[in-house]
């Protein structure tokens with residue numbers, strides 16, 4: 488599959504972070520002055536008490552006890568921000584704790600093999616985040632002497648860190664006065680200030696960034712930033728926002744106009760081209776053959792099903808020390824990336840393993856009962872999980888294999 492390294496699995500697009508603000512003091516202040524742009528609705532913003540309302544609400548109703556709220560270490564703040572993209576707080580907590588235990592410092596993460604990082608990430612999904620985390624740690628060690636830059640404009644140039652994540656790291660690790668504009672904050676601002684879409688998504692983004700910057704308070708930046716994210720995550724939700732409990736209700740233009748459901752205006756997407764490939768589930772009923780993908784490109788560094796680009800199933804089986812028994816078609820897999828849709832035809836090849844080939848490092852037999860913990864692309868993992876036989880069948884298959892080996 489010839490895939491562009493610039494293409495991103497849509498499962499892996501950055502989303503939103505949540506849950507911070509503790510009572511810790513910032514250990515350093517390395518923040519640049521904010522280059523404030525002209526606000527979109529200066530008249531609406533001035534004197535509205537917007538920031539004060541958000542801060543007061545956050546103090547009482549926001550989240551304060553999450554593990555990443557008990558630290559100002561930029562490594563830990565960054566790790567939590569990346570994990571929280573597209574993933575619920577509840578799911579992130581055990582991963583965050585295990586990841587910190589396994590890679591206690593940024594240097595330890597940078598020195599670890601990518602496969603080990605992907606393995607620790609396994610189950611969180613959206614593996615581009617883990618690959619970028621690893622590359623970013625190596626970049627900070629090699630170019631910044633292992634010190635996380637405090638300036639969000641510098642941080643935003645590091646692998647896997649966009650403008651909003653850089654601002655979040657700046658705010659929560661260094662106390663910088665920087666605007667966050669993740670999906671939750673965007674929804675709150677678009678509704679509160681009735682920001683309609685124009686013909687240009689780029690213009691709309693610039694307008695919202697300018698608005699976000701114009702609203703920043705001069706103090707309590709951390710409670711304010713966390714409050715906006717908490718509001719978007721808990722009250723100003725996508726469907727049926729809880730306007731009656733919202734501290735911004737009396738200011739909110741969308742509420743006054745009854746347009747909560749229409750804002751923010753959804754971005755219209757062009758239809759994507761489709762690519763078709765064929766993959767093989769080569770299995771003896773207990774294990775499945777996987778191939779490690781190249782480090783760059785789609786699903787880079789992950790184990791995945793081998794592709795059948797021009798070769799035959801029989802040749803693949805022989806090359807891996809197997810005798811082909813029978814093949815069958817499985818339901819195809821459809822998956823969406825940023826630049827195309829992928830349609831994978833899936834062939835199941837039941838085999839008998841004759842001899843373990845010395846094999847190249849990139850090939851690996853994975854026991855089916857370990858599929859859940861392996862670093863696999865989400866759609867491949869879903870497929871393999873659906874193929875897992877019940878434990879009793881695995882035990883019978885293992886005994887049959889042992890009998891064959893005895894004869």
Ligand code: SF4
Nearest residue numbers: 723728730733736739
């Ligand atoms: S009043 Fe409703 S729509 Fe407006 S910001 Fe609050 S929750 Fe969102």
